[in-house]
Amino acid sequence: MSDATLVFRGIENSGDARGGSFPIPPQVFAEAFPVRDAHLSTLRPGHTRGDHYHVVRHEILAVMATGAWSLHWDAGPGTPTRHEHFDGTMAVVVEVPPLVAHAIRNDGGEDLQLMGISDLPYDPDHPDTLPRQVSDR
16 A cells, blocks of 8 residues: 555565565665665564654664554654554564654464564664654554
């Protein structure tokens, strides 16, 4: 799904008896996206990650889930929040441009697996991550 600010797409499972395998679609990287930072995380049931935006960084998030979770976002300061609910074994990739607040909430009973990559390095002396709540915790 897409709106004027955020794009998210389900990823086909090409796994086998060993487990799932979810290749990120090449169109995600169709425009130049130099990877300068990456992080892996888990999200426990009932918790939220995000409720922030980046001033200049673009971010791509990949979510692997086996249960219910939700994506929350806005289109910039002063705009209404939106959300999308997901349920089941899946992977979803989310493209987040600057100034778009975003959050992922684990609404299920198992940990979510998250990967985030961005086009600028994280600088603890000049963080580009600012709070803005979009989830309905």
